[in-house]
Each structure stands twice: as structure tokens, then as C-alpha cells.
Amino acid sequence: MAAEQGTTSHVYLGFDFSTQQLKVLAIDGNLDVVHQDNVQFDTELPEFRTQGGVHIHSDRLTVTSPVLMWVKALDLLLEKMRGAGFDFSRVRALSGSGQQHGSVYWKRGASETLSRLDPNQDLFHQLQNSYSVSDSPVWMDSSSKQQCQDLQAAAGGALRLSEITGSRAYERFTGNQISKVRQTRPEQYQETERISLVSSFAASLFLGLYAAIDYSDGSGMNLLDIRTRNWSEICLEATAPHLARLLGDPLPSTSVLGSVSSYFVDRYGFSESCRVVAFTGDNPASLAGMRLQPGDIAVSLGTSDTVFLWVQQPCPALEGHVFCNPVDWQAYMALLCFKNGSLTRERIRNQCAGGSWEAFSAALTNTVLGNNGNIGFYFDTMEITPPAIGIHRFDKDDNEVSSLSPEAEVRALVEGQFLSRRLHAERLGYSISKTWLYLSGRCSRDQGSGHWRSFM
Numbered sequence: 053m054a055a056e057q058g059t060t061s062h063v064y065l066g067f068d069f070s071t072q073q074l075k076v077l078a079i080d081g082n083l084d085v086v087h088q089d090n091v092q093f094d095t096e097l098p099e100f101r102t103q104g105g106v107h108i109h110s111d112r113l114t115v116t117s118p119v120l121m122w123v124k125a126l127d128l129l130l131e132k133m134r135g136a137g138f139d140f141s142r143v144r145a146l147s148g149s150g151q152q153h154g155s156v157y158w159k160r161g162a163s164e165t166l167s168r169l170d171p172n173q174d175l176f177h178q179l180q181n182s183y184s185v186s187d188s189p190v191w192m193d194s195s196s197k198q199q200c201q202d203l204q205a206a207a208g209g210a211l212r213l214s215e216i217t218g219s220r221a222y223e224r225f226t227g228n229q230i231s232k233v234r235q236t237r238p239e240q241y242q243e244t245e246r247i248s249l250v251s252s253f254a255a256s257l258f259l260g261l262y263a264a265i266d267y268s269d270g271s272g273m274n275l276l277d278i279r280t281r282n283w284s285e286i287c288l289e290a291t292a293p294h295l296a297r298l299l300g301d302p303l304p305s306t307s308v309l310g311s312v313s314s315y316f317v318d319r320y321g322f323s324e325s326c327r328v329v330a331f332t333g334d335n336p337a338s339l340a341g342m343r344l345q346p347g348d349i350a351v352s353l354g355t356s357d358t359v360f361l362w363v364q365q366p367c368p369a370l371e372g373h374v375f376c377n378p379v380d381w382q383a384y385m386a387l388l389c390f391k392n393g394s395l396t397r398e399r400i401r402n403q404c405a406g407g408s409w410e411a412f413s414a415a416l417t418n419t420v421l422g423n424n425g426n427i428g429f430y431f432d433t434m435e436i437t438p439p440a441i442g443i444h445r446f447d448k449d450d451n452e453v454s455s456l457s458p459e460a461e462v463r464a465l466v467e468g469q470f471l472s473r474r475l476h477a478e479r480l481g482y483s484i485s486k487t488w489l490y491l492s493g494r495c496s497r498d499q500g501s502g503h504w505r506s507f508m
């Protein structure tokens with residue numbers, strides 16, 4: 053993708069290490085996009101043999117991604133940019149986001165390697181032996197139920213834990229994943245000198261040293277006290293010994309962490325004065341990037357669907373999450389996460405619309421609002437909100453049925469998904485109907501998303 057030539061004005065880079073791809077966006081001082089590109093993990097890095105960017109293990113609960121795939125994707129993306137003639141010397145600052153809750157385990161000695169990278173070699177080959185855990189747990193994992201129960205017991209129950217960290221214990225949350233690694237892979241845990249989130253791992257690559265975890269993405273760990281913005285001693289103790297040392301101190305999500313490392317200056321021509329701003333989670337980054345204001349509500353349609361909004365005060369509950377706000381460190385953001393998002397929509401598109409979004413949208417146009425009383429719940433994998441699994445279709449008389457016509461199935465999926473998002477949001481007191489609703493995420497550009505708005 054050719055880079056826009058011409059002006060020598062400063063540009064700003066945003067990287068997104070998401071579930072299925074690594075994306076980069078370059079904007080100028082007017083917020084105009086001057087370059088963008090991406091690396092699709094499944095198709096451009098087939099040697100890692102991922103599906104949807106992950107490995108779903110045989111227990112159907114454990115879900116991981118190879119950390120070196122993310123490293124190699126950054127090598128590939130920067131080479132693509134260089135090949136397109138992108139002028140890295142114009143970059144005044146860079147930041148970005150990562151899929152929330154994923155964890156990266158840096159092996160003893162990795163900080164030395166990170167600080168002395170040879171600009172004549174790529175990151176992938178130099179960091180080959182820098183990770184004590186090669187398959188990073190990611191947000192789609194649902195295998196840490198025991199660790200969740202132990203943490204809730206130590207904190208004084210689910211609601212108490214939610215009061216402290218903004219969420220009851222969730223299997224995908226990083227603290228419970230760290231606890232599982234320590235219990236099931238003690239040698240690898242012993243070999244670990246630093247634990248990052250995907251967001252702070254990405255920032256570390258650009259800094260050439262370990263980057264702090266930011267308040268907002270750190271709120272997705274069941275470890276951070278969202279009022280004091282320090283690690284909760286109760287939660288750290290219940291998770292693993294000496295964990296504070298492995299995590300480092302958290303910082304506001306707007307922190308300037310330092311300058312890009314000499315590796316990127318010498319290899320790609322970045323300016324020595326290019327600043328690295330703290331990376332954060334993909335959903336907090338969406339709230340910031342969409343310039344959401346208190347009272348607005350956003351729906352992100354991606355691998356996971358999320359409903360999130362800016363709130364001034366924490367209102368933790370037994371469902372959903374409260375994170376520290378990425379823009380105003382004294383405010384908060386509320387979020388609901390639905391795991392069966394775009395991958396489920398793609399499955400129904402393939403099965404009921406011949407793999408075509410045009411046919412998918414046509415099916416919505418050809419069927420009536422309310423679908424003649426047919427509705428469905430499509431939890432291909434263990435759902436987060438609510439914690440349920442399986443495909444459940446119902447007819448107008450509330451009888452469970454085993455099938456629907458292809459067009460009725462498409463509408464049953466869309467209406468089921470979006471009425472569910474609205475129901476769970478309103479149950480937490482978020483008024484959907486009387487507010488601005490912003491759509492974001494890969495699927496929000498689909499013309500079918502117009503239909504989806506009508507259910508929210």
C-alpha cells in the first residue's frame with residue numbers, strides 16, 4: 053500500500069495488536085489518515101497455524117496465541133511500510149492498543165536482549181528465546197475457573213472482588229491466567245522476569261525496555277484496585293508470590309514512556325525524538341479514539357462484541373466490568389463483553405448466505421423485524437455474557453426448534469445478538485435508547501450494521 057508522499061509534517065502512528073491481525077494507522081496533525089496497513093496472522097504467518105489468530109486447545113476451554121507470531125507480525129508490518137516508502141523520520145510519536153487480558157512472560161535475561169537489539173537483524177530472530185511461555189493465554193480462554201474461585205474466596209467473595217478490581221473473577225482476566233501458569237507450569241513461571249499485557253508488551257518492543265502496564269488495561273486483570281490505582285495486595289497475594297516485582301508499577305494510560313529505541317532509529321529511520329506513549333487495551337483505546345463523552349454508548353463489533361461507555365463513578369456489579377478511564381485517570385469506563393461476535397456471524401454467513409455479506413444483508417432486508425417470533429442464541433464457544441454455551445433457537449410459541457430457514461437464521465442471529473447486548477446493558481442501568489450510539493470495529497462498516505442499530 054503506497055505511502056502518501058509530499059508533506060514533511062509530523063505524523064503519529066497507532067498500532068493495534070488485536071486477536072486476528074496487527075494493524076497500523078498513520079495520521080497527520082489534522083487527524084487525516086496518511087498511511088495504513090495490516091498483517092493477517094492466519095494467512096500471512098501460516099507457519100504459526102492459528103485460526104482466527106488463536107489456538108483453541110483440545111479441552112475447548114484453553115485458548116492461546118504464539119507470542120513470537122506477534123513479534124514476527126511487527127517485523128513484517130514495518131517491512132511492508134518501508135517497502136511502501138513510508139518515511140519513519142516523520143513520526144513524532146507512536147502508541148497503540150492490544151487485545152485485553154492476554155499475558156506475555158519475558159524470560160530471565162530478556163531485558164538485556166531487548167536493550168541491545170542488532171539493527172541488522174529482525175526482532176523475531178533476536179527474541180526467539182526471550183519468552184518463558186511461548187503460547188500466551190488470551191482473552192478467549194475460559195480454563196481458569198478454579199483460579200477464579202480461589203481468588204474470589206481470598207478477596208471475600210465475588211462482589212467484594214468486584215468492588216476492589218471492578219469485576220468479579222473472570223476466567224480470561226490476567227491475574228487468574230497468571231495463577232494458572234504458576235500452578236501448571238511452575239518451571240516456566242520460575243524462569244519469568246517480567247509479565248506484560250499485550251499492550252505493554254507492544255510498547256516494550258518499541259522502547260527497548262519493559263513498559264509499564266497502564267491503569268485502564270491493568271483494570272482487566274482482577275489485580276488492580278481501581279480506586280487507588282495500585283495493585284491490590286489481597287489479589288497479588290492470592291495470585292502468585294512476588295507478583296508486584298514481575299508486573300512493575302502501573303501508570304496513567306496517557307503517560308509518555310520514553311523515546312523509541314535505537315533499534316528502530318538505526319533499522320527503520322525513526323527520529324531519535326520519537327516518543328512512545330503508553331499502549332492500552334483495545335476497548336479503552338476505542339473509547340479514547342472515538343472521543344466518547346460521558347453519557348455516550350459505543351458498540352464495538354469485532355472478534356468479541358463489546359458495549360462500553362464513560363462513567364464518572366465505579367458501579368461494579370456481578371456482571372460486566374468497570375475499568376479505569378484511559379483518558380481521565382480519575383474517571384472510569386463500564387464494559388460488557390460478548391465473546392461470540394464476528395466469528396459466529398461469519399459462520400452463519402458461510403452456512404446461510406453462501407459466504408457473502410451482500411447475501412447476509414439481503415436476508416436481513418427480506419425478513420421482517422421480529423422475525424415472525426423466531427429468535428436464536430448462538431454461543432459457539434463458552435460465552436462471557438451470559439456464561440453459557442450452545443446453539444438455542446426458539447419459534448413464535450417459544451418452542452425450542454432444531455433449525456430455521458437460512459434467511460430466518462440470519463435474522464435470528466442478528467436480533468438475538470443485539471437484543472442480548474441491549475438487555476444486559478439496560479440491566480446494568482445503561483440507557484441505550486436515549487443516547488448517542490457509536491459503532492466501531494471491523495464489522496461496523498458492513499451495510500448490515502444499519503440493521504443492527506435498529507435493535508439497539
Ligand SMILES: O=C(CO)[C@@H](O)[C@H](O)CF
Pocket residue numbers: 070071150151152153191224272333334335356357358387389
Ligand atoms: O475480553 C475483552 C474485553 O474485556 C475483549 O473485547 C478483548 O479485549 C478482545 F481483544
